[in-house]
Amino acid sequence: MSKENLDKDLFKLAKKDEDASEKIARPSLTYWQDAWIRLRKNKGAIFGIVVLAIIMLMSIIGPYFNEDGINDQELGLSKLPPRVQGLEDIRWLGLDGTKSDSYEGDSVEAVKERLRARFRVQDDEFMTYKVKSEGDGSPDSAEVKGYYHIYEAKDLNEEYFWFGTDALGRDLFTRTWYGTRISLYIAFLAALIDLVVGVAYGGISAYYGGRVDNVMQRIIEILVGIPNLVVVILMIMILEPGIISITIALTLTGWTGMARMVRGQVLKLKNQEFVLASRTLGAPDKRILTRHLIPNTLAIIIVNTMFTIPAAIFFEAFLSFIGLGLQSPDASLGTLINDGFDSMMINPYMMIFPAIVISLVMIGFNILADGLRDALDPKMRE
Template sequence: MAQLTPEKFKVIGFSQEEANRIDRPTISYWQDAWRRLKKNPVAMVSLVVLGLLVVLVIIGPYIRGYDYIAMNVVDKNKGSSAQYWFGTDNLGRDLFSRIWVGARASILIAIVATILKLVVGTLYGAAMAHFGGWVDDVLMRIIEVINSVPYLLVTILIMMVLGNNLFALLIALSITAWCNTARQTRGMIKQLKESEYVYAAEVLGAKPSRIILKHYIPNMLSILILDASTAIPQFIFTEAGLSFLGIGLKAPAISLGVLISQGQQTMDFYPAQLFYPCAVLCIIVMAFNLLGDGLRDALDPRLRQ
């Protein structure tokens, strides 16, 4: 029987060198995460929608050329038309421009509150896990005390003391939100603390602050990104709910919650004044949530192939 050798086979479509290769190009963790995110159509559509929303909150108030503050009682309570795309409110102000100004305020509040949540929670949790012992016990008891107080009660007290302004709202949103981030950070760093590179840094005399900033946090970026992607829509929805109930921002300040509250007062006769800000709020929150789901799948190292 004739012996089969590689020379007797002809490779079609590839060179012999390419056909014999069984490896694939080495890609980084973040490149692989982006590759898997692009394969998720729902996440990519949400990313495109969020990009369009960002553009609209920047240039939206100026597209129609109407002043979103100036009142025009002659055109009050107008419906959707070529002149006023979303109609006007009960004082004749262009609702299209006001909605994008309100969306800008709501998104900025959510982003700032998320940054405060991540910074405070990460540093607090890192301190608990790195030092351990009695420091960990004391700091954990503080978190338990904060979490034991009802969130809505804390929010009402803060807004009563500091007033219905942007600074007070940011404090109210962030006062307890960082606790979950601190718990999550503590658990992650408890695992990272046993790593050889952390032990080597301690032996070389690195300060705790350097170990936290140079070793712990870079290895937690994926977790922090996921935390941010879920925190932003939560803060947007919470701000809208507080302003709707009259606890958060109040007119003349403009946010989606304030516009929904004003639209609720006229919904029986002019439902469009409630529908449009609610629709924009739902689209923003849904897009962030769907993108967060896609990021969770893309950043999970257990799903790498």
């Protein structure tokens, strides 16, 4: 049908509405409101927030589930496997409170004898067996898996240790969350010091420029040239191993990265019109830095801080793992992994649970930092 044959009654003249023409279709949003909306759309960042919130909550309340399990030793409870209420019958989860192993031998009875020797059990009162196969098919060969019910053997039917116990009989569930609290405390403290020192140093260096900038940047280059491990060893030689020495070692050179990033941002901003206007109106240098330049670099500061926290946690865990961090009986994720590493082949759960927690912390902070980087960058707006 051609347009000449269309019925004119099908169309209606649109009325002019002066008020509607001035209406803004999209709501007016501040920078932070827009960033939050974009962050909520990032499923990875939301997952990181949820994981970190749960871990931080457990690091606060977890140690109070069994306060005696932090440092109190009871050798009669040494190296108990994990046991969780309601999961005793689901053996493949490994949370049924049994120790298991399998052997191949000339006969079922010979393999059973090896299993009894492995678990130091004289009879089968607390043992169950499962013949997995008949070995190579000959009548005098077999592969048997044995389960040792250590909780029943120790008359601990009413006891439950969700993460098991360590070599000294301490509750690993309590110590894992206590160690998480210590690791997070060290990381947040180091990140806070890096934030304060790095932002102030980088802002001053870039704003004044010239000779001041040259001298301050040469100092940073000297500090960056010193390996962190050397600084840590020097701190431990001067101070006793502990939270203070680790924090000093982390922050002595850790702020240099923040200072360089802030310096680069301030160099781009300091000659823009709003800074020149403030200077023309007589604003002092301190006000220009704190009210105009630093607030305009908050996005990069927040993102860099979020990356600094997991790096500090990993570095603290590394120091504790090699014996330069916290000392017994204090616990951190690094010391717990180090203790579990010594018996990884026999009691792997002692290392698995702290390793899972530190992995979740690292993943959570990193994907949250990636999400914040995208949300706070106006160029990433759809």
